[in-house]
Amino acid sequence: MSIKRSVSSYSYQDEYYEGKLDLEGILRETAKTGATGIELLAESNIKQFPNTIYDEAFREKWFGWLKQYGLTPTAYDAFLENHIYDNRRLCLGEQIEMMQRDLRCASLLGFSCIRTLVSTPIEVIEGSLEYAEEVGVKIGLEVHAPFSLNSTWAQGYLDRLDKPGSKYRYFGFIPDMGIFSRRVPDVVEEKWRRAGAKEEFIKMVNDAYASRVANGFTKIEYSLDLGFANMNYRNANGLGTLTEKFKEMGAGPADFGYLNSSYTYSWSDPQDLIDNIDHIIHTHAKCYNTHEDYTETATAIDEVVAAYKKAGYDGYLSTEYEGGESLRDTMIVDGIEQVRRHQEALRRAIEG
């Protein structure tokens, strides 16, 4: 068995938004890249969610397409909307009910895991594990920048969910390759340059990022207050000091914009993947800009694939193209070409 390739429907969001691709179109484009897996954001690409998924006629179409395009469902991206009302957070039972709804939807569509977000309370996952086992769908906690493996945040989940008992085998991690960013993506730098960021400040941001990569990022601490956790993390990694320096030097809004943006990317040692291999059930192969020569601007494809090979990972790398958010205010995004290039880059790394 070797590492397999998948594409997340998130990658084609601009095409879907503009009506160039519908759900079937997403599957068709995915198959063209040579990927054999499809990851789905049901809430993006299936109307009248979740009712449509309960409709047998819809599912017949879905499985027909999968067969036609030779695709295996990989991960179903769930959004635990636990603030669905503005006056309260859903109570624990309601949140478990919502997660079970997503597990059921994933199962109906043939997925073997759901992706749950970093904001998911541990108790909600624990309370859903029995049902996960019943329907045969794992719950994958996304490890998304600025969060990381081998951190108190990740350990908090393992302490509670890595236990004996078959249901606990239904919890795992889904690393997002944004945590292996060697630099701030070039499209992000360009966006802030267009907005008026000045070269001296851009250089300071890039140098500071490079020095964090060289010296190691301070990892984020576990807290359900994500705003609080984020600010602590940012300051522990030098944002406060840089902000003061920027102020002294008379930086403008675009300079601060680029500075703050740079803290949404991070670098982890790919060894983290090897250390946690028993818990990794799927991977978001995040990408921002894959060039014509099949190099990705930020994410360390070769190092991640090498670590996975060493660890014997035989799951999916699922392309999640996100560069469009830096482009779409001034140009039409070509997600189809970006995914094609990124899949080719993954193929070369896996087969090379």
Add this chain to the structure above:
Amino acid sequence: MAGRPIYNPDGFKNVEQDGKACGFEFQFKLQYYRGITLSIIRDIKVTIDGEEIPREDIRLTVNGETFTLEEARTVVSPLYRWEFGEYATVTVAKEGGLAKGAHHLSVVQHIAPSYMPFPLQAVCDADFEIA
């Protein structure tokens, strides 16, 4: 170069009641990547030609049903999501509607996906003509 379109170019028009203009409407897409329940819309702020429209004068229509922003706070039905890539219609009560000619519209979409530490605010500007 032009960015991704937000508004329906054919969606800007006055609305009438009993043969008299009583407001205007426009259609635009959600600036996010998935469909949402209307309940996570925290606000839609409309400014037309520099004039801020009071919240209670704004209506939102999806899938043929119309809600005030206050009502939208409790709309969670799968039938009335603001689907990704689809237009929602915003109707603004304004006596006499808009005069013929050029207008500038600025709308801020405030939505609060639960996992985000801060709500999203998307500024959506448009220049259009009323014929």
